[in-house]
Amino acid sequence: MSTALDRQIRPIYDALDTGSNKSAIVACNKLLKKHPKNELIKALKALALVRSQKVEESLILCDEVLDLKPTNDAVLTAMMHVLRGLGRHKDMVTMFEEAYKQQPSNEELGAQTFFANVRAAQWKSAQQIATRMHKQFQEDRYLYWSVMSAVLQANDVSTPIAMRMLLYKLAHRLLTSSPTPSYLNADRFHLHIFILRELELFDEARKLLDSDVGKTICATNLSCDELRRDIWQRCGMIKEEGERAQMRIVEDQNRNWLEFLSVLNATFCYLDPSQNDSSSTLSEGAKVHCAEHITRTQELFTRLALEDGSKDRSSMLGLLELEGRARKYGLSTSPARLVTLMEHYFEEIGDKACCFEDLKPYLDLEGNECLKWTSFLEATPASFNSPNELRRLINSHKLLRHGLSQSELTVEAESARALLYTKYFMDGLQLGVALPSSELQPADDFALLAGNAWVSLWNSTSDESYLHKAVALLEFALTRSPQSFQARMILIRIYRLLGAPSMALEHYRIMQIKQIQHDTLSHLILSRASTFSLAATGDLTLATECLESTQIYLSNSQETGDFIVRAFTSEKYSQIPEFIEFEDRLDNSLQRDIVKMEHLRMRLAHEPITSDIIDMELIELKFIFDRSHHDNRDFDIITNYQPQGSSSINDQTHLFGKAEGRGWLGAFLKLYIRAFQHGSDLDDTVEEKLLIGDRPKQSADLEKKPLRERLLQRQDEEIAELTADEVPLVDYATALANWLEPYHDYTRPPPSVVLAEAARQTELKTGHPLKGVDLQSLNGIANGNGRKDEDPPVVTEPPELVLKYFEQLKSRLLELRNNPSPVRALHLATLAQEALLLFTVETLRFRSSSVVKINKLGGLVTSFKSIRADAIVVLQEMSTELIKMADVSSTMDSRNMFTDSCNSLTTLGIDQDFLVGVAKKVTEARKKVLEGVGKGLTRVTSL
Amino acid sequence: MFKFNNINLDIWTETYGIGFYLSYLSRWPDLCCVQEAPNGRMMGYVIGKAEGSNTEWHGHVTAITVAPEYRRLSLARKMMTLLEMVSDETYKGFFVDLYVRCANTVAINMYEGLGYSVYRRVREYYGNLGIGKGGRDEEDAFDMRKPLSRDPHQRSIRMNGRDMLVRAQDVS
Incomplete structure (x- = not known):
């Protein structure tokens, strides 16, 4: 390229780098006048177009450049970004393959072709290219790339199980052909051992591991050592592993819990049926051996525990686990030992925050043991002289609460407990007066315990005043300990239960959830969020929150692939399968699609329903429907302090008492896919032609039934996750869909007509015909010769379920009117709104009078009119009702009711003015959402 | 994650x-x-x-x-x-190093207990908090180092590190 042109192109790169796509396009156009054939300028223009969402125009340029089969590095790089932007990873592979074919001695092109395959997860061709590169360039790492690709192909969901072993064998064969040993590099060694383990070639693996180099690698590399441990266990070397672990614990002072587990596993290996192949019942001999070993291990851990004291808890935990397991096998020699050990543990570690979680697995006590343990804990002095004493007291109460039986959970007893926790919390605050606001208060956990107790009381009595108390105390706790995210999470949940979503959002935002946390924690605020959405009135707060939370999935699909490639270049093979799993877990995240569904529900209430929206959403929902989802939501983060027999605080505070998951998503996906299929003109053949980018990978062993059949199935899991008000909505939508399906199928224009229309639109927009569609041959049909020969289906009466649905909603609202919390009413109202919107989707096609006339469907439209009119009346009544509720929700009376609930807290030192402030905020938040949803209903009816 | x-x-x-x-x-x-x-x-x-x-x-x-x-x-x-x-x-x-807020005495004491010593003070390393209650100490960082076995003469550390001031843009 001439330097003059080079100089002219540089500003285009600068514009692209700074995101000024418009000026990049202008600059490209200018240069293209002079150099109309220049590939690089075309590629750069395509990139600028993709980045400014002008997909159709970009496609044309993109295909033009691809047809030229570029080999120039700059062009290829630009095209790589274009194709990635369009989601065409497979075309990227082809492009590099073509270039590499033209310049087979270009090592860089070879590597790029390999990486393109890696990005598209095409492991088989990746493996072949790497093998070819190894032959040609004689570099060891290409051989390892090929080995790794074979392993990844074996692990891929689309690979049939029978193929997997063959692929591992291939990987093994490739490895043994390597001129240099794998132990030159820890990650190559890791890969080697991993393959040997999968092939169960344990002798070979052990030979490598037992060599001096092998030992050195395992000593400094945790992931290699983990593999080694696993291989030893699998080939029955549990006892040897125990001895080795014991050496490391005693001689190297290693306190890795995994070493302790190895010692424990060895202690009990005599009882493992797979180790005793002689008979299925345990021989007396085995028991004797085991008992002896228990004694030895006990002596060892006791000695270590004495040496370590409270410095390290591993040995004491080891003793507890040893006793726990011995009991399980009936080999405990002293019935009192477990509690004694627990008491000892509490004495040594009781002043550390982790004590409760550490002891949790051993708390299933009965009878006298339970009594002894309880009275031991009760003897903990309630003194507040030091943070250590306070933590000990907190731990004793957490442990006591954990052990409470159902009979001890009476309203009186729980109320008394909640007040005691509150009192201790207030007393404990003095210990943290001097702490900066960035620190947690040592007394915080007492506030959480009180919160748990009140939630549990609300759960058993449905008396909302308990939630008021919890809100007041936790809000107060946050004024002293603003960083307590535990308090915030309980508050978020309670505010949603109380129907004060804006308060929940306020706390959620303070938590500064970002990046990957959106996937694991956005459920806190977005679960069934359409209940609180004011999108119908134009307030897009929650809808925006949905969109923001999905950014992480975009950056996953843009970035993670690069790091997989980078792990190949830096030969960190041990990380590659984990990166791939990470990418997959985010890509197919359940939360991602639950949020997608919520956003769609909000969107339909906000935007006018058009066939464009229907078509686009339909395609996306169909993709989602075929995904196998990973649930990455973190529910364990809300620390549970409810007694062991009760449900957890997480379960108790789900909105409407129902947690949504795969079942809920499945039910709503089916509902919307069917409605959109009816509303859309796209059938599978059209979609195939119009879709840009790759389709998602399908797993191999799932013999899937056709989509239609799967849409009609209803599973128990789905019904179980729906609320009492969601079930009728699903029934209604199903009945509506079944009723109208034949009319849609009859009146939908044939694929050729749809395609012709799409082609016409594209040409109008871009000046180029649509690729792959032959307009000429379609023209005849498009002009209206595609009329069907059969008669239109006979118009039938609307099904009962559809007719009665809105009427039933009205009576249900009357039932709910007197509920203290407005959430149920909001739920019902938003579902009613959704039902009407679904009705619009299902009847959109018949708004065109020519469609109705030609197909003689006048009767159908008459039914629509009356159903719609009835629905609108109901929605308007609901709207009035909600606005009435809004008016009474934020009065002096309602505020007083809140503060009255919290009287007992004022006596413990929480300021009355503070309580009034909280009450005001809560009641105003309620008013806002009731009013908003109420007004939204009216707006939706006028659409 | x-x-x-x-x-x-x-x-x-x-x-x-x-x-x-x-x-x-x-x-x-x-x-x-x-x-x-x-x-x-x-x-x-x-x-x-x-x-x-x-x-x-x-x-x-x-x-x-x-x-x-x-x-x-x-x-x-x-x-x-x-x-x-x-x-x-x-x-x-040759050594291991780390940055720590000059105001974070708890952490500094811990690192000193582990054999680390201050090598230099990096000005305005932590920008996000601005000058808070602790003044300069909140945004400046200590670069602390501990020599490893490849540095038996301990050339990677020095006694007067707390007085060696450098600007944030001069360190990697």
Whole structure:
């Protein structure tokens, strides 16, 4: 390229780098006048177009450049970004393959072709290219790339199980052909051992591991050592592993819990049926051996525990686990030992925050043991002289609460407990007066315990005043300990239960959830969020929150692939399968699609329903429907302090008492896919032609039934996750869909007509015909010769379920009117709104009078009119009702009711003015959402 | 990353983008380590890297953090030991270094107890808080170092490090 042109192109790169796509396009156009054939300028223009969402125009340029089969590095790089932007990873592979074919001695092109395959997860061709590169360039790492690709192909969901072993064998064969040993590099060694383990070639693996180099690698590399441990266990070397672990614990002072587990596993290996192949019942001999070993291990851990004291808890935990397991096998020699050990543990570690979680697995006590343990804990002095004493007291109460039986959970007893926790919390605050606001208060956990107790009381009595108390105390706790995210999470949940979503959002935002946390924690605020959405009135707060939370999935699909490639270049093979799993877990995240569904529900209430929206959403929902989802939501983060027999605080505070998951998503996906299929003109053949980018990978062993059949199935899991008000909505939508399906199928224009229309639109927009569609041959049909020969289906009466649905909603609202919390009413109202919107989707096609006339469907439209009119009346009544509720929700009376609930807290030192402030905020938040949803209903009816 | 919420909801622990974690894992996986409790809950993690040229080749502690409920258990100490061991034996570095807020006396004392000493003071290294109650100490950082076995004469450290001032843009 001439330097003059080079100089002219540089500003285009600068514009692209700074995101000024418009000026990049202008600059490209200018240069293209002079150099109309220049590939690089075309590629750069395509990139600028993709980045400014002008997909159709970009496609044309993109295909033009691809047809030229570029080999120039700059062009290829630009095209790589274009194709990635369009989601065409497979075309990227082809492009590099073509270039590499033209310049087979270009090592860089070879590597790029390999990486393109890696990005598209095409492991088989990746493996072949790497093998070819190894032959040609004689570099060891290409051989390892090929080995790794074979392993990844074996692990891929689309690979049939029978193929997997063959692929591992291939990987093994490739490895043994390597001129240099794998132990030159820890990650190559890791890969080697991993393959040997999968092939169960344990002798070979052990030979490598037992060599001096092998030992050195395992000593400094945790992931290699983990593999080694696993291989030893699998080939029955549990006892040897125990001895080795014991050496490391005693001689190297290693306190890795995994070493302790190895010692424990060895202690009990005599009882493992797979180790005793002689008979299925345990021989007396085995028991004797085991008992002896228990004694030895006990002596060892006791000695270590004495040496370590409270410095390290591993040995004491080891003793507890040893006793726990011995009991399980009936080999405990002293019935009192477990509690004694627990008491000892509490004495040594009781002043550390982790004590409760550490002891949790051993708390299933009965009878006298339970009594002894309880009275031991009760003897903990309630003194507040030091943070250590306070933590000990907190731990004793957490442990006591954990052990409470159902009979001890009476309203009186729980109320008394909640007040005691509150009192201790207030007393404990003095210990943290001097702490900066960035620190947690040592007394915080007492506030959480009180919160748990009140939630549990609300759960058993449905008396909302308990939630008021919890809100007041936790809000107060946050004024002293603003960083307590535990308090915030309980508050978020309670505010949603109380129907004060804006308060929940306020706390959620303070938590500064970002990046990957959106996937694991956005459920806190977005679960069934359409209940609180004011999108119908134009307030897009929650809808925006949905969109923001999905950014992480975009950056996953843009970035993670690069790091997989980078792990190949830096030969960190041990990380590659984990990166791939990470990418997959985010890509197919359940939360991602639950949020997608919520956003769609909000969107339909906000935007006018058009066939464009229907078509686009339909395609996306169909993709989602075929995904196998990973649930990455973190529910364990809300620390549970409810007694062991009760449900957890997480379960108790789900909105409407129902947690949504795969079942809920499945039910709503089916509902919307069917409605959109009816509303859309796209059938599978059209979609195939119009879709840009790759389709998602399908797993191999799932013999899937056709989509239609799967849409009609209803599973128990789905019904179980729906609320009492969601079930009728699903029934209604199903009945509506079944009723109208034949009319849609009859009146939908044939694929050729749809395609012709799409082609016409594209040409109008871009000046180029649509690729792959032959307009000429379609023209005849498009002009209206595609009329069907059969008669239109006979118009039938609307099904009962559809007719009665809105009427039933009205009576249900009357039932709910007197509920203290407005959430149920909001739920019902938003579902009613959704039902009407679904009705619009299902009847959109018949708004065109020519469609109705030609197909003689006048009767159908008459039914629509009356159903719609009835629905609108109901929605308007609901709207009035909600606005009435809004008016009474934020009065002096309602505020007083809140503060009255919290009287007992004022006596413990929480300021009355503070309580009034909280009450005001809560009641105003309620008013806002009731009013908003109420007004939204009216707006939706006028659409 | 799916399970680190109990650690990262802390204000001193930054949650970075995917690229941050993956770039460390794709280059120095053995300098990154998570500690889990017996029940599987994450207790803490350390992220490190190896960098520098010639005698400046060293291990660097990028992030080290422990969940509130697992503090006061010397977990950080153990993770530091691991990182030092790997920097020494696998990467053959001359020293390990880390940055710490000058105001964070608890951490400084801990690092000193582990054999680290201040090498220099980096001005305005932590920009985000501005000048707070602690004045300059809140935004300046100490670069602390500990020599490894490849530096038997301890050339990588000095006595008067607290007085050696450098600007943030002059350090990597």
